[in-house]
Amino acid sequence: MTRAAIYSRFSTDLQSERSIEDQVALCEAYAAREGLSVTARFEDRARSGGSVLGRDGLMRMMEAAKDGGFEVVVVEALDRLSRDMEDLAGLHKRLTFAGIEIRAVHEGQVNTMLVGLRGLIGQLYREDNAHKIRRGMAGRVRDGLSGGGSAYGYAADPAAKGKRVIVEEEAAIVRRIFESFTGGQSPRAIAHALNAEGIAPPRGRAWNASTINGSATRGNGILRNPLYAGRLVWNRLRMVKDPETGRRVSRPNPESEWQVTAAPDLAIVDAALYDAVQAMKEGRAGVAPRLQQRPKRILSGLLRCGGCGGGMSTYGGDRTKRTRVMCSRHRESRSCPAPRSFYVDTVEKAVLGGLRAELEDPAVIAEYVRAYHEERKRLAAGAGARRASLEKKAAALAREIDRLVDAIAKGAGDPAVLGPRSTALYKEKTAIEADLATLAAPVNVVALHPVVMARYREQLDTLGRALGRGLAGGDGDAAAALRDLVESVTLHPDPARDGGIHIEVKGRLTALLGPGAWPNGVSCGVVVAEARYGRSAHGGEPRFFLRFSA
Template identity: 40%
Template sequence: MSRPLRALIYARYSTDLQSASSAEDQIRVCRQLCEAHGWHVVEEVRDEAISGASHLRQGFQRLHEAAQDGICDVIVAEALDRLSRDQEHMAGLYKRLAYHRVKIVTRSEGEIDEMRVSFGGLMSSQFLKQLAEKTRRGLEGRVMAGKSGGGNSYGYRVRRGFDTGGTVITGERDIDDAEAAVVRRIFADYDSGLSARSIAAALNAEGMAPPRSGGKGSGSWGSSTIQGNWRRGTGILNNELYVGVRVWNRQSFVKDPDTGKRQARLNPPEMWVTTEVPDLRIINAALWDRVKARQAGIREAMNPAGVSDPRPRPERAKRPDYLLSGLVRCDCCGSGYSMINRTRLGCSGARNRGAAVCTNRATIGREDLEERVLGGLRNRLMHPELIAAFVEAYRLAFNEAAGRRSSDHDAARKALAQAEAKIAGLLTAIEDGMYHPSMKTKMEALEALKMELTAKLAETPEPPALRLHPSLGDRYREEIGRLAEALQRPSTRPAATGILRGLIREIRVVPEADAPGGHHVELVGELAGILGLAEGQAGISRPDMTKPPRVARAVCSSGYVTVVAGTGFEPVTFRL
């Protein structure tokens, strides 16, 4: 008697506005489906409060891993759109599951085939597009009526209650007197000559609560909170609502297909929707004009040539000035380390937000930091375990390609044998006096197929057995030795830098007086995992380890090395 199919149940709901019980309900009906088919449920996976348009979901990625590890025979979901609402991601999932012989079955559609994937993905994409268009149309009508199109600016509070007809009030705002006083103070201080950085430091020192940011940000005032971007209308000093003018649709958001993150793009002025809301005025026009004049003067002083290109040009996107630009973070407050002079990096939180946010005034030389990171690469990537891992990866890739060639070769040989058998059958029938004119056409088609398959087999011989070249390890050492050279050579530096930066999520610097350069340096990301493997860490997740320990320690020449082996998308940490 054959064993029952092993089923993995997947459930997802989209936003925090939906009930968490939605996932439980989905799992319940999927379990009923599994019981009806006699399937054994081996695992339940869920993604909660996350859009189906993104593939960067821990549960969604788990489906790929489960199929690859061979722990299930069928993926069960309530409906196809629970798995994904993106055509590309759904097609990719189906393709990979089919490769591992894992079926997809939903309660709504039954067993999923290629046609259902194509049609379902198209319908889901159209649903998202139409939903976005309807939402935008509704928001535009609300704004045209003088109401808010969503979100809330600092200095205002959402009006709660019911109108005279008993309907819930939506889209109305009232001035928050306490926050409005802070707004007036910021404008007055800036008008008197104070910088945005000085104003932010003073507000933090007084313990003034900053604008709410939905759980994001540092929870303190920063110069960017005040100064913002004048073109996009962000920042306290650029919010026209403070002078009684509401501007909507100034910018739109598009999702990066690689990262899944939304990117803001400035819309042309003719697409903006502007309405007068005098009841929400906090700043008088004269003060607003003086602040705008000072901002314009500062921009002119910083750009005496007057170079200006308001159009977003992705091909002119600014590349990092230095190898590690934008990756270095202060371990004390989480702020970035930025250049404070020509040669040294320091905590921007301590400098832009004041001592109330961070007291770390230690600095580190840029070249010294880069050398420590690159030095760790050069030294640790030569470890015998990494060379062995490189050779093994090459062997697996070769065998996979050879397996595909062998499968194609076997299929062609089998088809040739079937064609020859049919030809022999026709000849036997003719010899027995059973000739019919239609046999001639069939014989010609079979002879043509035989010639085609014979030629194909001649062009694609049996794949050879893998014989690893004895100098393969030497080639690995040679390529690693060229790393520093590639990062310095102008022709290869952009590509090499991009690859290296793609392996590093962030670099944490921990100020400590007795450490080299006054800092300990920790790498976070895939590169940290690679370096941990070079040190033989048990805490690094490997293919032969199903549940690696979350934290492991080992001693190397530079002292304790901390390796954090997380799950899903958690980064790995490695100290240099």
């Protein structure tokens, strides 16, 4: 007798487990009528027909087909194999190549025309079903019901299906987060405080900045969720299936497609507080994190420990009421190998005076640019060799991917093995192409034009005025001007003098000269200009390095 295998599948956990048994019974009765001997049975429970990925039963059946374990595959209907046109056609092609028929109980022996028609019908059914589900969800949202998902501060109402109720304990944390943010605390500082108090996060083991901050595009995160202000926003995102992996990924929808419904009974914070937070976040968009917090002193956030490289923070004053700074790593874990404390006012005066003394002469900047130019030429030579190596590797990967795709198309290899392999190679090739895109063309000339030098003098004057005001009373303009110029200030004790300090300042050369000083943009880091300063290369924008003592 002709050997046959039965394949059965149902889609979701919401369907009955009996579906598999019913399908198998139907296929066995068909096989008996057709004189087929059932030698194998394969199944996939709660697996969508939208993709062959993740369906272990189907993959085992295809492996057995290559080994000649049967001559016929029996299914209740073709949509049990797949509801995707491409996948169904591929399965039919591979089984036909192996000399295996597909027979459907309700459709009989399957041929190419039937595969095309049923594949089209199955895919249209799946897409139409998705549209109907979205339409039903849109109606629920219009009625103020949940459109899916959960949010911190809410729970499902046990008395009314689809409704939410406020969880007061969590709502108090939400209000605290909003008030702390408007009070000047960063999302990271808020997360640290909540973790220190042992407050359970929405998910995972700990709060982090992204949980609080969220994404403006996706509207997630505590501070971005409009539901806390009594506005239910649905359809911000759509889910699409990646044809390479079979996984669903989210894509943002344009704002014109969002559906907004008032839900005042779900408001946790008042609208004024929510809008104030959004205005603050909008004002900080594109601003570096070092500029987002309001610094308490001129150098707050810029000081680094020379012993371990960690940050430094104030820890009180001495009997003369002078404030001191110490390595934060030492204070928290005693792990700094060379902890020292320094007086803040001494450091501030030394840094501000040193900056003016070292940078007021344009000849100093000209020397930085000359050293930068030499370093760019040196790096460009190495970049050319690296580009050639990456291009060669990308070409080899492209050839290997083409070979695997051809093998799959010709039925010469197992798609379950070759498919993931080609996907991995494609990702590797994409990463190499991204690296190639970041390799900028070498800059031939870096010159100090008159306009650039005018910009330099203007910046120095602005800095001088701001710092003059800042020394008197912690002026905000002074802090902003300094942070625009200085990246870090590292403190080392001077072994030759009791209480003496060696200070290293790393600054942004572009902040003084402006981006127009660098032809073709900036793509690699810099160097230090005079021999007494040493020499160092870094990724990113051009930098200057100063060293002086106090």
